[in-house]
Amino acid sequence: MxxxxxxxxxxxxxxxxxxxxxxxxxxxxxxYNPDLSILILEKEKFPREHVGESQLPGISSILDEMEVxxxxxxxxxxxxxxxxxxxxxxxxxxxxxxxPAEEFSDEARPAKFEGxxxxxxxxxxxxxxxxxxxxxxxxxxxxxxxxxxxxREIMREGDRVTGLKLDSGEVITxxxxxxxxxxxxLLRKAMGxxxxxxxxxxxxxxxxxxxxxxxxxxxxxxxTRVQVRSLPYGWxxxxxxxxxxxxxxxxxxxxxxxxxxxTPKEVYLQAIQEQKEIHALLKDAKSSTDxxxxxxxxxxxxxxxxxxxxxWIIGEAGGFADPxxxxxxxxxxxxxxxxxxxxxxIERGADEAWIKKFYDEKNRRNIEQHIRFAKYWxxxxxxxxxxxxxxxxxxxxxxxxxxxxQAWRWLAQGGFSNQSIESAAFGAFDLxxxxxxxxxxxxxxxxxxxxxxNDFTLNLKNTTEIKQGKLINGKIEQxxxxxxxxxxxxxxxxxxxxxxxxxxESDLQSIVERIQSGVAMNTIGGARNIKVFQFIxxxxxxxxxxxxxxxxxxxxxxxxxxxxxxxxxxxxAGREAIEESDVSSKYFxxxx
Numbered sequence: 001m002x003x004x005x006x007x008x009x010x011x012x013x014x015x016x017x018x019x020x021x022x023x024x025x026x027x028x029x030x031x032y033n034p035d036l037s038i039l040i041l042e043k044e045k046f047p048r049e050h051v052g053e054s055q056l057p058g059i060s061s062i063l064d065e066m067e068v069x070x071x072x073x074x075x076x077x078x079x080x081x082x083x084x085x086x087x088x089x090x091x092x093x094x095x096x097x098x099x100p101a102e103e104f105s106d107e108a109r110p111a112k113f114e115g116x117x118x119x120x121x122x123x124x125x126x127x128x129x130x131x132x133x134x135x136x137x138x139x140x141x142x143x144x145x146x147x148x149x150x151x152r153e154i155m156r157e158g159d160r161v162t163g164l165k166l167d168s169g170e171v172i173t174x175x176x177x178x179x180x181x182x183x184x185x186l187l188r189k190a191m192g193x194x195x196x197x198x199x200x201x202x203x204x205x206x207x208x209x210x211x212x213x214x215x216x217x218x219x220x221x222x223x224t225r226v227q228v229r230s231l232p233y234g235w236x237x238x239x240x241x242x243x244x245x246x247x248x249x250x251x252x253x254x255x256x257x258x259x260x261x262x263t264p265k266e267v268y269l270q271a272i273q274e275q276k277e278i279h280a281l282l283k284d285a286k287s288s289t290d291x292x293x294x295x296x297x298x299x300x301x302x303x304x305x306x307x308x309x310x311x312w313i314i315g316e317a318g319g320f321a322d323p324x325x326x327x328x329x330x331x332x333x334x335x336x337x338x339x340x341x342x343x344x345x346i347e348r349g350a351d352e353a354w355i356k357k358f359y360d361e362k363n364r365r366n367i368e369q370h371i372r373f374a375k376y377w378x379x380x381x382x383x384x385x386x387x388x389x390x391x392x393x394x395x396x397x398x399x400x401x402x403x404x405x406q407a408w409r410w411l412a413q414g415g416f417s418n419q420s421i422e423s424a425a426f427g428a429f430d431l432x433x434x435x436x437x438x439x440x441x442x443x444x445x446x447x448x449x450x451x452x453x454n455d456f457t458l459n460l461k462n463t464t465e466i467k468q469g470k471l472i473n474g475k476i477e478q479x480x481x482x483x484x485x486x487x488x489x490x491x492x493x494x495x496x497x498x499x500x501x502x503x504x505e506s507d508l509q510s511i512v513e514r515i516q517s518g519v520a521m522n523t524i525g526g527a528r529n530i531k532v533f534q535f536i537x538x539x540x541x542x543x544x545x546x547x548x549x550x551x552x553x554x555x556x557x558x559x560x561x562x563x564x565x566x567x568x569x570x571x572x573a574g575r576e577a578i579e580e581s582d583v584s585s586k587y588f589x590x591x592x
Contacts, residue, residue: 008037008039008144009170009171009172009173010172010173010174011037011038011039011144011172011173011174011175012036012037012038012174012175012176012347013025013026013029013036013037013038013039013174013175013176013177013178013343014038014039014040014041014164014172014173014174014176014177014178015038015039015040015041015178015180016041016151016164016177016178016179016180016181016186016187017040017041017042017179017180017181017182017315017317018040018041018042018044018046018130018134018145018147018180019050019130019180019182019315019332020129020130020133020315020329020332020333020336021180021182021314021315021316021317021332021333021335021336022040022042022178022180022314022315022336023040023130023133023134023136023137023143024062024066024133024332024333024336024337024340025178025180025314025336025337025339025340025343026038026040026137026141026143027066027067027068027133027136027137027140027141027143028065028066028336028337028340028341028474029340029343029344030137030141030142030143031065031066031067031141031474032340032344032473032474033344033347033474034141034142036347037144038143038144039143039144039145039146039172039174040134040137040138040143040144040145040146041146041149041151041164041166041172042134042145042146042147042148042149043148043149043150043151044147044148045147045148046127046130046131046134046147047127047128047130047131048127048130049126049127049294050126050127050130051126051205051207051247051249051294051296052126052323052328052329053123053124053125053126053239053241053247054080054121054123054226054237054239054323054326054329055080055121055122055123055124055326055329055330056098056121056326056327056329056330057098057118057119057120057121058330058333058334059121059122059329059330059333060113060117060118060120060121060122061113061118062333062334062337063113064113065337066133066136067136067140068132068133068136068140069113070110070112071132071136072122072124072129072132072133073109073110073111073113074110075124075128075129075132076109076110076222076242077122077123077124077125077129077241077242078122078123078222078223078224078240078241078242079117079120079121079122079123079220079222079223079224080098080120080121080122080123080223080224080225080226081097081098081099081101081104081120081219081223081224081225082095082096082097082098082099082101082225082226082567083095083096083225083226083227083228083326084216084217084225084226084227084228084571085228085229085230086228086229086230087228087230087235087377087380087381087440087441088380088437088440088441088442088443090443091230092570092571093570093571093572094440094568094569094570094571095225095568095569095570095571095574096433096567096568097225097567097568097574098119098120098121098567099116099119099120099530100529100530100567100577101219101223101574101577101578101583101585102577102578102580102581102583103116103581103583104116104219104220104223104583105220105583106220106221106583106584107220107221108221109221109222119530120223123224123226123239123240123241124241125241125242125245149166149167150166150167151164151165151166151181151186152165152166152167153165153190154186154187154190154191155171156190156191158309159191159308159309160308160309160310161177161187161191161308161309161310161311164177175310176310176311176312176343176346177310177311177312178311178312178313178314178339179311179312179313179314179317179318180314180315180317180336181317182315182316182317183296183316183317183320184317185303185313185316185317185318186317187311187313187317188303188313188317188318191308191311193303193304193305193308193313194303194304195301195302195303195304195319196301196302196304197299197300197301198300198371198375200375200378201299201300201322201371201374201375201378202253202254202255202299203234203251203252203253203254203298203299203322204251204252204253204254204257204264204295204296204297204298205249205250205251205295205296205297205298205323206249206250206252206264206265206267206268206293206294206295207237207247207248207249207250207268207293207294208247208248208249208268208287208288208289208291208292208293208294209241209245209246209247209248209287209288209289210245210246210248210282210285210286210287210288211244211245211285211286211288212244212284212285212286213238213240213244213245213246213248213281213282213285214244214280214281214282214283214284214285214588215240215246215281215586215588216238216277216281216587216588217585217586217587217588218585218586219578219583219584219585220583220584220585221584224240226238226239226240226326227239227277227278227281228324229275229277229278230381231252231271231274231275233252233253233256234250234251234252234253234256234271235250235251235324235381236248236249236250236251236271236272236275236278237249237251237323238278238281244285245288246281246282246285248272248278248282250267250268250271250272251298251322251323251324252267252271254297264293264295265291265293268293269293280588281588298322298323299320300319300320300321300322300371300374301319301320302318302319302364302367302368302371303317303318303319303364305360305364306318306335306359306360306363306364307342307356307359307360312339312342312343312359314332314335314336314339315331315332315335315336316328316331316332318335318363318364318367319331319363319364319367319368319371320367321367321370321371321373321374322370322371322374322377322378324374324377324378325370325373325374325377327370331363331366331367331370334363334366335363335366337471338359338362338363338471339359341471341474341475341476342355342356342358342359342476344474344475345475345476350476355476358468358469358476362469368397372394372397373429375390375393375394376390376391376394376441377441379391379441380440380441380442388404388405388407389404391404391407392404392407394407395407420493421468421469421470421479421490421492421493421495422470422490422492422493422494422495423493423494423495423534423537423538424494424534424537424538424540424541430533430534430537431537431540431541432448432533432536432537432567432568433567433568435447435448436567436568437568440568448536448540449540449543449544449550450536450539450540450543450550450559451558451559451560452550452552452558453508453543453550453551453552453558454507454508454509454551454552454553454556454557454558454559455506455507455508455550455551455552455553455556456502456506456508456511456539456543456548456549456550456551457502457506457548457549457550457551458499458502458503458547458548459546459547459548459549460482460489460547462484463482463483463484463489464482464483464484465480465481465482465483466480466481466482466483466488467479467480467481468481468488468490470492479491479492480492482547484546484547487545487546487547489542489545489547494534494535494538495538495542497518497535498535498538498539498542501514501515502548507556508556508558508559509556509557511539512536512559515532515535515536516532519531519532519535530567575587
């Protein structure tokens with residue numbers, strides 16, 4: 001790999017920050033264009049502690065593209081199959097799994113990124129994880145890394161960065177400057193880019209690490225779930241990080257913390273004592289920090305823009321969504337991947353204005369959707385007195401003028417499903433999951449609209465064709481999309497496959513048979529049913545947005561669709577399914 005000596009001062013790309021967003025961008029740019037020189041400036045010496053250990057499955061595919069999956073898997077981090085929650089209209093525990101836990105096969109580790117592992121995530125010790133990624137960018141791809149190097153000044157002329165002045169007085173120059181500095185947001189602040197922070201998500205986090213903690217559940221070899229337990233004033237996370245090590249934290253509103261008049265440690269330990277299940281998991285555990293509870297301001301925020309004349313903002317520097325959705329690292333890796341592809345396209349001579357507009361709008365929309373979803377979660381935890389009116393405010397944020405009951409229906413129909421270029425999904429939550437969450441949070445049934453019909457007709461009337469971007473193999477491909485008003489239907493991925501099926505089939509049974517036969521040819525194991533359900537949910541999304549018209553033929557049966565299916569279910573049902581399967585598992589028996 002082509003690199004430059006560490007003493008060089010001029011590069012193609014300079015990145016402030018050696019965390020996951022910075023190393024993702026560096027590795028992907030170097031993978032697809034090794035001739036570009038890249039410098040990472042990191043103020044600390046790795047390894048170093050960092051909060052944010054829980055991942056979503058979308059990160060795994062990015063790690064594989066970075067060619068670092070094998071190294072991360074070899075670190076033997078616990079496999080995250082999903083989460084266990086007490087949240088919603090009652091206090092009963094329920095599980096959300098990325099992959100059916102009862103079909104998770106025992107396999108030796110380290111394993112390859114294939115089969116069931118394409119649907120799972122990691123729970124990582126960030127000091128080890130971040131160092132793996134930094135050394136990979138440095139050693140595998142030839143990125144220049146300078147640790148313990150502080151950027152003291154962002155030199156600028158208008159909206160253009162002209163250089164970075166270091167503590168030593170040295171000036172680093174580049175053609176592309178990237179802010180991956182996280183919460184300090186050095187470049188963003190220097191360029192005068194403001195952020196917006198919703199008042200109802202101004203929280204604080206208190207956490208500690210424990211040795212000899214007990215996992216609540218073990219599934220197969222290395223599989224487990226994160227535990228999320230709600231309190232009247234916030235919630236607690238329990239994240240297994242190793243065979244007997246765990247991260248345990250409390251999130252609560254900053255106003256609540258201030259009103260208690262207590263120290264962070266006192267508030268934290270009181271919460272642990274009050275949440276009996278978490279307290280039981282820590283019965284024989286010992287703080288690995290000698291009780292020095294760690295703290296941070298945990299405010300959701302979104303920058304007004306993410307790109308400028310010759311600079312980019314990635315990761316938390318550009319925005320952060322509350323950790324209740326465990327989306328922080330997904331947003332960091334994802335925005336860095338998109339920025340890498342954008343720089344690669346600009347280097348090829350692509351339309352720079354279109355590339356930057358696409359990057360800015362897509363990633364700001366992703367962050368904003370996660371912030372809206374977090375607001376909804378907190379509303380369902382009793383932080384707001386009228387959940388329906390709160391949903392109306394969320395719909396208004398999305399640009400919709402709906403009364404409370406209309407807003408409620410909008411959420412039940414998948415209002416949080418951030419339309420992906422590939423399929424109808426939002427983060428780790430697909431359309432069915434979103435509907436099931438509405439049921440759990442409200443106590444009201446949330447059905448699929450398509451369950452009323454058995455005859456479907458494709459409706460592309462009064463549409464115009466536009467182009468959107470699709471990131472693949474280091475390039476941003478422009479793909480055809482249909483647009484009607486504010487709604488956009490991509491002609492790629494599962495959307496395209498569903499459109500093509502509807503061009504020749506209208507009967508529900510025939511549609512389902514076509515889906516099942518296609519999936520059976522390309523998918524194996526427990527992922528097969530997941531894939532089929534993705535198609536069904538895509539059809540549902542197309543129906544809701546008017547791309548498909550539904551009719552009822554009384555001579556033919558309807559489909560019985562349950563929101564969420566087995567991916568979101570009561571903890572009791574999930575446990576029984578595992579016990580009836582051949583999957584080895586162990587549950588912690590909680591005694592009140």
